[in-house]
Amino acid sequence: MQLSHIRPVVSASFDEPNLVSAAGLVPLMALAGRARLRDLADERLSVPTDKGAHAGLKVCSLVAGMAAGADSIDDMALLRHGGMGKVFTGAYAPSTLGSFLRSFTFGHVRQLDAVASRFLTGLAERTALLGSHADTGPVLVDLDDTIVEVHGYAKQGAAFGYSGVRGLSALLATVSTDQIAPVIAAQRLRKGSAGSARGAARLATDALALIGRTQLAGRPVLLRADSAFYSHALVTAVRRAGAEVSITVRMDAAVKRAIAGVSEHAWTTIKYTDAVYDEATGSWMSKAQVAEVPFIAFTSHKKADQIPGRLIVRRIPELNPKQSTGQETLFDTWRFHAFFTTTDPEALDTTAADQIHRRHAIIENVHADLKASALAHLPSGVFAANAAWLVCAVMAFNLTRAAGTVTAAAAPAKATTATIRRTLINVPARIATSARRLRLHLPANWPWQHQWTALYQRVLPARAHPT
Numbered sequence: 173m174q175l176s177h178i179r180p181v182v183s184a185s186f187d188e189p190n191l192v193s194a195a196g197l198v199p200l201m202a203l204a205g206r207a208r209l210r211d212l213a214d215e216r217l218s219v220p221t222d223k224g225a226h227a228g229l230k231v232c233s234l235v236a237g238m239a240a241g242a243d244s245i246d247d248m249a250l251l252r253h254g255g256m257g258k259v260f261t262g263a264y265a266p267s268t269l270g271s272f273l274r275s276f277t278f279g280h281v282r283q284l285d286a287v288a289s290r291f292l293t294g295l296a297e298r299t300a301l302l303g304s305h306a307d308t309g310p311v312l313v314d315l316d317d318t319i320v321e322v323h324g325y326a327k328q329g330a331a332f333g334y335s336g337v338r339g340l341s342a343l344l345a346t347v348s349t350d351q352i353a354p355v356i357a358a359q360r361l362r363k364g365s366a367g368s369a370r371g372a373a374r375l376a377t378d379a380l381a382l383i384g385r386t387q388l389a390g391r392p393v394l395l396r397a398d399s400a401f402y403s404h405a406l407v408t409a410v411r412r413a414g415a416e417v418s419i420t421v422r423m424d425a426a427v428k429r430a431i432a433g434v435s436e437h438a439w440t441t442i443k444y445t446d447a448v449y450d451e452a453t454g455s456w457m458s459k460a461q462v463a464e465v466p467f468i469a470f471t472s473h474k475k476a477d478q479i480p481g482r483l484i485v486r487r488i489p490e491l492n493p494k495q496s497t498g499q500e501t502l503f504d505t506w507r508f509h510a511f512f513t514t515t516d517p518e519a520l521d522t523t524a525a526d527q528i529h530r531r532h533a534i535i536e537n538v539h540a541d542l543k544a545s546a547l548a549h550l551p552s553g554v555f556a557a558n559a560a561w562l563v564c565a566v567m568a569f570n571l572t573r574a575a576g577t578v579t580a581a582a583a584p585a586k587a588t589t590a591t592i593r594r595t596l597i598n599v600p601a602r603i604a605t606s607a608r609r610l611r612l613h614l615p616a617n618w619p620w621q622h623q624w625t626a627l628y629q630r631v632l633p634a635r636a637h638p639t
Contacts, residue, residue, distance in 0.1 A: 196597030207294030229262035238546035238568035255603040273557035314535040328555035331364035345379035353586040361559040368400035373409040396532040579623035595620040
């Protein structure tokens with residue numbers, strides 16, 4: 173594509189008061205209104221002084237700005253251009269929103285957490301965000317943390333953590349099933365040097381409690397996590413809440429003894445990286461193998477607090493870097509990866525349990541999505557403000573995910589925030605006024621016109637056609 177020589181562009185000026193660059197915010201914020209985002213924030217938040225006034229409108233402004241691509245407080249100015257003031261009311265200046273966030277304390281952040289969980293259940297009641305009542309199968313809760321990098325010494329709580337990067341630690345719990353893409357059920361911001369397991373039990377029980385308030389209630393729940401979260405407190409809390417666990421274990425002496433006791437005939441070959449399917453035998457030709465043994469976790473605790481389950485072990489060949497020079501090994505050596513699970517072996521055999529556990533990496537996509545959106549920066553030097561920013565970023569993530577499920581198309585329901593923003597939100601439009609009503613004129617031949625129209629007509633059914 174190149175510039176036209178027939179009708180060359182000869183000037184450009186910012187002088188059109190009836191244009192908006194993010195017309196998709198109209199149905200998006202209508203959906204947020206149906207899920208009572210503003211009402212919930214007004215009811216739950218008690219931020220003091222005039223900075224906390226109209227909390228619902230300010231939270232809506234933050235969520236809308238993040239959905240449109242804002243990743244800093246200054247970026248919230250994108251809500252105040254062209255005809256945005258005609259379409260929306262209560263779009264606050266970035267300085268006002270910054271003062272609002274800096275007035276938060278830890279207690280106010282927890283109030284905002286309550287808003288986020290209720291907002292998620294509201295979205296689930298009005299969309300297919302968490303699937304339908306007819307869906308079956310296990311509900312998967314993934315728990316993991318990520319370091320949001322910061323620079324300089326001005327950020328409260330910033331420190332070097334396990335990754336060797338200066339930042340703050342964001343702990344997330346996501347919920348997914350075979351029918352739905354992950355949504356974020358609970359979140360917490362911690363100082364950068366916090367251990368991964370800190371606060372994990374409380375966050376996990378919050379996520380499990382939320383599941384019990386949605387259409388997912390009554391289905392089997394499995395919590396997955398990596399070895400950093402292998403702790404008696406977490407496993408006990410999850411089991412008390414009625415869920416099963418599948419958590420990677422550290423290679424301590426007890427685990428090594430259990431692996432050493434696995435019979436050589438107990439290993440089963442599985443589909444793994446670069447595996448080849450042999451049609452003659454109907455099996456996968458792969459060096460990766462799995463086996464399981466009964467295992468009692470946390471034997472250092474008294475017997476009543478020990479937790480029985482299964483230790484599922486995956487082994488893959490240990491590569492010999494000198495093999496290419498002709499120095500062959502006398503026998504195969506292996507690398508072992510083990511995880512502890514309390515699932516019923518009749519419901520999930522060894523191979524199935526291993527496959528499900530490996531899919532825990534899906535939460536990394538959520539981390540990447542947030543860091544490519546509102547969590548690209550933590551904009552304030554005040555820790556509580558950044559914690560509130562994280563909660564708003566999570567609400568924006570879940571809102572865009574819900575909007576994708578309303579489009580009556582399969583792709584947007586599992587698309588990333590960036591894709592939904594590009595196709596459904598950041599759509600330019602011209603505003604026309606007739607009979608004291610506004611009409612949006614969007615680009616002709618927009619490739620995602622049908623999806624945008626489906627979203628609009630679903631959340632604003634009483635309105636006229638958008639064009």
